[in-house]
Amino acid sequence: MRQHTETSSSVFDTGNHIGMMFSGPSTLRNFMISPNAASAPIARRRGRPPDPHARTRILTAAESLLNDAGYLGVTIDEVANRAGVSKKTVYRFWPHKPALISDLIVERSAVLPVPDTGDTRAELATLFGLIVEYLTAGHGRTLTLLVAATHDDPGTLNRLRDQVVTPRRDIGRRVLQRGIARGDLPADVDIDAVLDLWNGLVAYRLSGRPAALHRHTIDQLVELAMTGHIPRLPQS
Amino acid sequence: MRQHTETSSSVFDTGNHIGMMFSGPSTLRNFMISPNAASAPIARRRGRPPDPHARTRILTAAESLLNDAGYLGVTIDEVANRAGVSKKTVYRFWPHKPALISDLIVERSAVLPVPDTGDTRAELATLFGLIVEYLTAGHGRTLTLLVAATHDDPGTLNRLRDQVVTPRRDIGRRVLQRGIARGDLPADVDIDAVLDLWNGLVAYRLSGRPAALHRHTIDQLVELAMTGHIPRLPQS
Amino acid sequence: MRQHTETSSSVFDTGNHIGMMFSGPSTLRNFMISPNAASAPIARRRGRPPDPHARTRILTAAESLLNDAGYLGVTIDEVANRAGVSKKTVYRFWPHKPALISDLIVERSAVLPVPDTGDTRAELATLFGLIVEYLTAGHGRTLTLLVAATHDDPGTLNRLRDQVVTPRRDIGRRVLQRGIARGDLPADVDIDAVLDLWNGLVAYRLSGRPAALHRHTIDQLVELAMTGHIPRLPQS
Amino acid sequence: MRQHTETSSSVFDTGNHIGMMFSGPSTLRNFMISPNAASAPIARRRGRPPDPHARTRILTAAESLLNDAGYLGVTIDEVANRAGVSKKTVYRFWPHKPALISDLIVERSAVLPVPDTGDTRAELATLFGLIVEYLTAGHGRTLTLLVAATHDDPGTLNRLRDQVVTPRRDIGRRVLQRGIARGDLPADVDIDAVLDLWNGLVAYRLSGRPAALHRHTIDQLVELAMTGHIPRLPQS
DNA sequence: CTTTAACCGAGACGGTACGTCCGGTCTTCAG
DNA sequence: CTGAAGACCGGACGTACCGTCTCGGTTAAAG
The missing domain is CATH 1.10.10.60 (Homeodomain-like)
Structure with missing residues (x-):
């Protein structure tokens, strides 16, 4: 029987990866035990x-x-x-090559949390540094390629989004939300837009040519955020 | 002789594509005449x-x-x-598939100029619309894969940069420079950073998930530019 | 009798390849050649x-x-x-087309023995008939082209000689030797010359034009052999 | 338009080469200068x-x-x-490759006559020597391949037969006929069979392996012919 | 302690695309 | 109008990779 079906026990499509976001890099054979621990006590494997x-x-x-x-x-x-x-x-x-590479990226993509230091500006700088580091390290670049290569494979795409993109986004979201809570950032900041703006800048600089991203520019973007000159949510 | 060598006059590697930027979509057998017109007056072709x-x-x-x-x-x-x-x-x-696709993208990537209307805000909005339109049209994704396929072929990569990326950038650069000249934008705007920020946002939103980019967000980014809340060049 | 495979039951292995015995141990899966036949007793196969x-x-x-x-x-x-x-x-x-066709001819070239009937004249007629039959069947002409196609591939050429030409020659040699033993043919008959003369006549008649070879001529040649009017070995 | 039609002016298909055998060099394209030098002073050609x-x-x-x-x-x-x-x-x-090679062989295949010396045995030896020389020279071998390669091209085949095979055969036929006329050979000798036997022997020795043909064997075959121990025509 | 199911390395397999080569035809330009 | 240069179509060549499928053999849990 195929091991890589849509059914739940598949290594590749197993769901509920939320817990990972807080625990750092994923472990091997992710999450196979916990979700099934209660619901599938028997199902003994042989051989x-x-x-x-x-x-x-x-x-x-x-x-x-x-x-x-x-x-x-x-x-x-x-x-x-x-x-x-x-x-x-x-x-x-893995059922096919993109799945393998996808898993590779998932496992190698450390989702490091930004600790709550009370200093919003410093946390934003740390966040930006993580973005640069991740996208520069090589996996971010491969991720982009993978997305392009698997445009007709929603399973792999979803997995990547759930395992890599979303957790990384949540790290950033949390930093911004802390800034809002502290009153350092406007309450109506369009968090997704800001994160995409920052990620997009770094990704775009990397794609195609090795154009440097100066510390200067990063500082300016952080400063613009601190002064509230960043996208806001509509009033609706 | 091979047509696709590193030596010049090749369709594929021909340089000096500046003329194209203003003239809209490229023509067939691009740019063969002008570079050689002066330097190779004879060079009779046979067969x-x-x-x-x-x-x-x-x-x-x-x-x-x-x-x-x-x-x-x-x-x-x-x-x-x-x-x-x-x-x-x-x-x-073309020497191989990536070269063909590269040329295809080069020729199909219309680099539409933003006319000088005297209205900086309107021109910026137009520019943003062009960015969205171009990256949404589908070539953006192909381009990413192309980069993957030609990672060991710097010639093709350079051609893409020279023929597609640079001309598009120059269109944006011109718009911003006009805004500066009019006094609508600060003189020290970091033009490359702004353009990469905007292109990056759109590209990032498109990669992976079809997340909408609202008109609202675009307007805000234009407004931030108009009020000078965008990256500036260092004072050096 | 089945000299080739240790494993299988090929439909086309039915020929009697006794003649090969004189030309060394033949394997089926040639092109892998058999110098190890004695020295590689185990040679575990994997996969x-x-x-x-x-x-x-x-x-x-x-x-x-x-x-x-x-x-x-x-x-x-x-x-x-x-x-x-x-x-x-x-x-x-097979590494290339000539090798495939070569093997085809080798396997399809049944080397039929001429049974010992005690009647030398009848055996010679049978032998001549086999020559005609073989060369007429089509493989003779293909073999010629094969030689042309493999002029730079001595391996294939040698294989053809060892597997097809030599065994066929040995059949004829045996018939003539029996005739000598019976006293029906002179002891100093130049066996190779006689066989080449007969094979050559048939091959030459076939090449180019479909000139008939009459029964009459065959009988005469057999008769000439029976009366000793055929090439002899030098006395040396 | 095709230049190599069935019409008579074609280089390749021009017919009636029989007379040529006795009249010296062929008229096709070859030797174009001398016949026209004096007789065609007008016929102005342009370009x-x-x-x-x-x-x-x-x-x-x-x-x-x-x-x-x-x-x-x-x-x-x-x-x-x-x-x-x-x-x-x-x-x-030439219309195609086989035609070119065919012409090459035709031109390189000198058809040397065996002069009438009155000595049948000597003439037969000379004839045999010519056969060996021709087939050994390389063109004979190519001829064989050509015949095999053009089995579906009767035009080329016919040309080869008419231009090469038949003239060579006629040389041999003439020698044998002189021998008959002198009473040195039986009147009912099967001339074609003898010639094919001799040619075939040499050709067969050459194909595939470089087996020597000893002087000894040649002498024996001539001797067998001189003593009448060669194929005869049926009595019909 | 035997059975037995699943694992494993090796590698053959059908399918498909690659980029190269050749035969024979066609087109341009120079002489 | 010929000849050199070489582009063109059609199609075979031999190679590479994908994802599947045996093979012979191993390992650990089930019985």
């Missing part, structure tokens, strides 16, 4: 259990290949070779 | 000249296929079929 | 074994195509189509 | 005059390529390159 090291080695191999050859240069054969694993094993864990 | 219709038909076929099947669905065989042309002819014009 | 039916179907398809379109009309794509097999599979078994 | 060396250079280039790469390795592009000629020029002289 030899899958090698947990295999999955790790595959992801590591995929990552190195991604760095070496780019997204389109990643070959399942080569991933399997580098991982010392058979192709069959790769396809046991 | 049957390449069929200019073939090139056009190939690009048209590629465009329709791109719309039908997406970048990864574009096949040279199918392109040749739809164009009524042999594969060899396709490869005579 | 999915190649489908023996695929090979058979490919050869059958190639044969029908060869009959339909001639050697130059044989296309790997079409062979694969007719065999219901992918091109890759064809190239897994 | 660029045809290059008389072109045909020769093409044939020379084809010959060298044939030696280098074998029949299937001969490429019209490469022939044109080596000849310093355009492909079009090649196709102006």
